[in-house]
Amino acid sequence: MLHQDYIVRMLTDLAAAIMRAATRETSRQRPEEAARMLDVAVGNAVDLDGETFLSLAPESIAQIMAVTGTDSRVSEYVARSMMLASAYLAEAGDEAMARLRRDQAQAIAGAFGHDLTDMEGSAEAAEEAAVAAVAEYAPEDADGGEEA
Secondary structure, three states, X not given: OHHHHHHHHHHHHHHHHHXXXXXXXXXXXXXXXHHHHHHHHHHHHHOOOHHHHHOOOHHHHHHHHXXXXXXXXXXXXXXXXXXXXXXXXXXXXXXXXXXXXXXXXXXXXXXXXXXXXXHOOOXXXXXXXXXXXXXXXXXXXXXOOEOO
């Protein structure tokens, strides 16, 4: 049960970070700050040094997550968080970092069998898809496993 509790905590933390990033006014005024917030949440979720983890090549990130036994549900939220961060970074004008985050997210999605096509396009489209994914998860687990 400890493993399940850990997974629920990771999912809850990632979902909360996605919601904070997507609903905060800073995502409009300072998208780089919203991206940084998501990067921190990803680092916490993978239980590794976030800065080092996020500097890895896309294939390396996916391999590390697979080798360390990252739960598929956590991997989806990590990938979605990184896609949203990519959209914010592009909005902030940091195309190189936006491309890296997008490539990392797609590598994770490919390795774990997730479809992130709903997050392609503008930051608004990525936010809508991320919030929808959170809403899909939240009713099951937000109240400790009871339906809302």
